[in-house]
Amino acid sequence: METILAKTLGQENLSAAAEERRQLFSRLLGRLAHEIRNPLSSLDIHVQLLEEDLGDLAPQAKVKLAARVDVIRGELHRLDAIVEQFLRLADPSAPNVTAVDLAKVIGHVCDVLRPEAANRKIELIPHLSGRLPLVEADSDQLIQATLNLVINALQAVDHCGRIELRACRAKGGVDLEVQDTGTGIAAEHLEAIFEPYFTTKVEGNGLGLWIAQQIVAAHGGTIRAANVPGGGAVFRIHLPMRQRNSAHG
Numbered sequence: 499m500e501t502i503l504a505k506t507l508g509q510e511n512l513s514a515a516a517e518e519r520r521q522l523f524s525r526l527l528g529r530l531a532h533e534i535r536n537p538l539s540s541l542d543i544h545v546q547l548l549e550e551d552l553g554d555l556a557p558q559a560k561v562k563l564a565a566r567v568d569v570i571r572g573e574l575h576r577l578d579a580i581v582e583q584f585l586r587l588a589d590p591s592a593p594n595v596t597a598v599d600l601a602k603v604i605g606h607v608c609d610v611l612r613p614e615a616a617n618r619k620i621e622l623i624p625h626l627s628g629r630l631p632l633v634e635a636d637s638d639q640l641i642q643a644t645l646n647l648v649i650n651a652l653q654a655v656d657h658c659g660r661i662e663l664r665a666c667r668a669k670g671g672v673d674l675e676v677q678d679t680g681t682g683i684a685a686e687h688l689e690a691i692f693e694p695y696f697t698t699k700v701e702g703n704g705l706g707l708w709i710a711q712q713i714v715a716a717h718g719g720t721i722r723a724a725n726v727p728g729g730g731a732v733f734r735i736h737l738p739m740r741q742r743n744s745a746h747g
């Protein structure tokens with residue numbers, strides 16, 4: 499059922515039954531997101547209070563605990579972003595479309611994840627070839643999709659390695675690639691990884707790639723995964739260009 503939904507979601511010619519299922523699924527997602535949001539904001543407030551309480555502590559204890567609180571806050575923000583994403587998926591009328599510079603998307607994602615990459619001794623390398631045409635897209639959604647890919651890459655590399663983010667002109671549009679030096683993807687999983695809830699991780703939720711795919715599909719694009727011959731995986735998002743954009747660029 500979920501597999502069927504995942505495959506039909508985002509495609510243009512939905513059958514009536516599939517459309518009905520999609521709407522039901524959207525409502526469930528929206529409901530779930532709202533339910534999660536309340537305890538999340540309560541957690542956020544308490545983290546803020548904790549930070550204030552830290553002021554009373556001795557310097558040594560303060561440093562140690564402040565680092566922990568930082569991690570908690572970072573994760574809370576990530577959860578909040580996921581919930582936000584679900585709310586948007588649940589209400590597809592919400593996308594905020596502007597002319598987006600993929601270089602900025604890549605820059606932002608690198609800024610957000612560089613501390614985590616540095617902790618793991620993983621190089622995060624952006625490659626931006628020439629002047630890229632702007633794409634008409636929801637910038638936050640593209641950032642979310644790219645974050646999901648790079649987070650997976652960090653987890654696949656785990657420790658010591660390289661993640662390269664590339665944006666370049668491609669036939670009919672723009673390509674955004676995330677390539678890593680990690681474990682690569684088992685051949686028998688290549689089809690399944692985009693299905694909702696498919697995960698090979700003990701603590702995975704199996705939603706990252708599915709969400710990325712939904713976002714890309716909503717932009718009329720495609721997302722593909724492959725293994726790199728020397729080891730590691732590469733994910734390529736292709737976004738189509740509007741005619742009038744490709745004429746300038």
Ligand SMILES: Nc1ncnc2c1ncn2[C@@H]1O[C@H](COP(=O)(O)OP(=O)(O)O)[C@@H](O)[C@H]1O
Nearest residue numbers: 650654682691697698702703704705706707731
């Ligand atoms: N860069 C990658 N290298 C190797 N495997 C990957 C990579 N990205 C995704 N995968 C595989 O795809 C699965 C699904 O990814 P995702 O939907 O993000 O869920 P999760 O990260 O929670 O497992 C992962 O569990 C993993 O097996």
Ligand SMILES: [Mg+2]
Nearest residue numbers: 646650706707
């Ligand atoms: Mg993931």
